[in-house]
Amino acid sequence: MATEYLSDVRNELQSRSTRTTLDELKKKGLEQVRVIRSSQILELIEQAVDRALARRGEAADPAAKQALLQDSAQIFRDLLRTEMQQGRDAEGRRSEEIRALLEQLAQKEAQVAESRAKQAELDAELRVLRQRSQGGSPEDLLDELRALRKEIGKPAAPPAPATGAIEQKLQSLGAELTSQIERIGRRVGIASVEESQADISGLFTSIPELESNLDAVEAKERKGSDVSDALARMKSLREGKTGA
């Protein structure tokens, strides 16, 4: 077996490969790796060539066989170079990705911390409101909501005026609070606004008299229960109130 081409391949393998420790691999997240020795690679090449020759027939010329082996080794070296380069590039990309993900993770953690802080703040406010409502009444709660709404509706004290987006947000928040106030008020029977009577009797001037046979058709009648007791009781209550 000619060994020159094999030593070339061995040299190529050594120059293209890198040494690393197991700890380094673990840091990169590699718990397991596949290991192949250079001698095993060399054996594989030799086997591949022998088989290829065997397919062509055993009466291959030794010189031709040698030439074939050298060609194969050359091709393998080229492939190895390409493969190693691609491997290094991929590793570089992976490192970049990991760096980017670590940065995102740091940002998310910062956001989570901020949300937790806000949550704690709102919880504190809710505790205060609950304490107040235990001793207070729905009206007190509604007054607080109304005051809060007024606060939100007030123009900002700092000199810088609210931008369009913030102003819209304030208005929508105010509208939402108003509707909450009205909903709560309805549930506890407190109206936010005194309704004035609307006179819509004018609607009926436009309804014409319609032709019908209703005069000739009797409405169904039935006897109702006596209400004289109720009327008498009502009268006595009224007289009792006025002292008559």
Place this chain on the structure above:
Amino acid sequence: MGSADHQGSSDAGTRTTAHATGVAERTPATSRMAGKGLDIGTANILAAVRDAKGGIVVRCERNAFLDILGDVHSRSMLTRLNVPYVVHENSLIVLGGAAFELANVFGRPTRRPMKDGLISSQEKEALPMMQMIIKKVLGEPNSPNEPCFFSVPAESVDRENNIVYHQGLFHGMLSKLGYNPSPMNEGHAVTFAELAAEDFTGIGISFGGGMVNVCVAYKTIPALTFSVARGGDWIDQNAATVLGLPSSKCTFIKESGMDMRAPKGREQEAIVIYYRNLISYTINNIRNRLLAGRDLPNFTDPVEIVCAGGTSMIQGFIEVFREEVQKVKFPIAVKNVRMAKEPLNSVSQGCLVAAVSSMES
């Protein structure tokens, strides 16, 4: 009713002869005592009037109508069958209970002027048709500006509804008919009809087709009134949805003598589930409003709760109601829960009591 205006079609055949003096009713106007009560419900409209001896007469009509072709033959048939109809824009509009019967014959649904306790905004013929139905049950006033108390629902705790428009509408309608109208909360009317022996103190609940109205009263004064936007129609619709049936079928099952305490079959069980839900929902809302309300009177003695309305007329209703009351810790003591003497007439009779009392004060 006065003479009718021409509506376009000039039929040479039958024309209704208008009476000059007034409505032809069994109880002549001259023998009736003044003051009337009107229950304007989603399903039924009832008017309570007094006869000369002080006895009560209640006239009832279904709050529905149906339009059919306005040809000569239809008109002749309706007149011959004594079916009440109105000529409107070349159609004949059948009113009241007859509309239901004809609807079955034609396989069409009736049109309802009211929905969920209030005048329906989707039904453009609602106004004129309601005016005709109300005129039919109420009749002409005994005297100009005769007092007439009419029922109105309270604002709902669970839905936005415009009571102002509804109230103003019927106030105007009754004024046009020659009455002196006054609105009265439905639940309050129940207390007037049923709680005389308790000095008009207690809780009156009207379970209607579109809504349940509640009034907590103290010596005739309504201390708390509200409504919930669920009623008999809600039960029918929900039971129909789960059963895959038309809601009219559920109405039929509900009104055909079933007992809530012993439902038979899947349909009745579904109806009972929604009934219990309605009752429990109402009771819990009463409790919450009593707890949340300020300036409520101090009920030193236990009070009576009275249930009225067509939706409460199902067998076993009051027993189930009592069960649900016992499950809840009521803020005021309850001594009795009972059904109204005449659940269907309570609201109209309560309005009548208010109308007569207003004349005597």
